[in-house]
């Protein structure tokens with residue numbers, strides 16, 4: 001629904017936009033940056049809900065440092081979904097309780113991950129091949145969780161058949177799942193092709209037909225796949241009829257995409273509502289270079305604070321390509337030298353020096369602009 005904040009169980013989100021779990025990318029520091037980027041020259045919100053990487057419930061219960069690092073959240077990172085993967089209902093249920101006790105606003109079950117490490121143990125999207133098991137896991141988690149903590153599931157269209165999601169979604173809402181997210185591809189597709197909005201629509205219609213008259217209200221369906229800007233966000237909402245939109249890869253280079261997608265919905269809503277007296281609502285401006293560098297600086301500082309120098313250096317070197325993309329504006333000199341200097345930086349002082357030099361007008365090349373723009377698209 002265009003411009004309508006999402007209600008998931010007892011939790012009311014500020015918007016209908018969600019930051020997707022993207023393992024190794026959407027860590028605590030990045031999630032905070034996305035939330036803060038939603039406020040650039042704009043005070044009406046953007047990110048409604050963010051999500052952790054997929055978490056091993058066994059790792060959480062054992063207290064493994066890796067799992068605890070992935071599950072880490074704080075007051076700047078609310079509301080937050082914690083996503084669990086696995087195939088053993090009792091362990092998943094204990095993991096769900098752990099998540100609720102450690103700050104999760106919402107607990108999500110991963111039914112879409114195509115990675116061998118996860119599917120070989122019958123978890124992730126393998127659950128789409130065993131509907132009974134998927135339903136047992138969801139039922140066990142729902143029973144174990146406190147009532148006020150919503151349970152959600154994120155799935156693909158199916159393993160190889162793109163028509164499996166509607167039936168699974170309907171079985172899941174029957175056992176108390178309070179929102180369904182659908183990535184519009186099958187597992188076989190991995191990330192090839194484009195997200196199939198017509199198939200997402202079938203899930204929306206099936207869940208709406210089943211839950212539309214429930215006294216607690218219909219269960220929302222969240223559309224996911226290939227949304228990168230306001231145009232694709234509005235297309236997802238219109239063509240699928242979904243209640244919310246989840247954005248992943250598009251946020252990696254444009255963490256303010258939630259601000260823009262929410263603004264576009266509000267502007268669209270006003271257009272639809274028309275009326276000559278309606279106050280004018282403008283789209284927020286593109287962030288300036290200064291604002292983008294401030295976001296990169298903030299991301300780096302948060303990583304240093306949360307995870308230390310080794311982690312922060314590794315991440316900034318590998319993520320600078322994504323985060324710097326919007327700095328390559330048409331008609332301007334190449335930013336390749338800037339990205340290269342950050343990639344080769346020896347320590348945080350060198351990263352900071354590169355950011356400062358770029359802002360002062362340095363670290364730009366000539367002749368590579370076309371190449372950089374091609375890389376950025």
Ligand SMILES: Cc1cc2nc3c(=O)[nH]c(=O)nc-3n(C[C@H](O)[C@H](O)[C@H](O)COP(=O)(O)O)c2cc1C
Nearest residue numbers: 020021022023053054154183225226227247248249
């Ligand atoms: C590198 C990578 C890691 C991902 N990790 C997760 C994950 O941990 N849990 C999950 O449910 N989906 C994961 N996804 C899938 C995304 O959440 C999302 O469904 C997918 O990228 C499609 O949305 P997008 O086109 O907006 O990126 C991952 C995707 C990528 C590219």
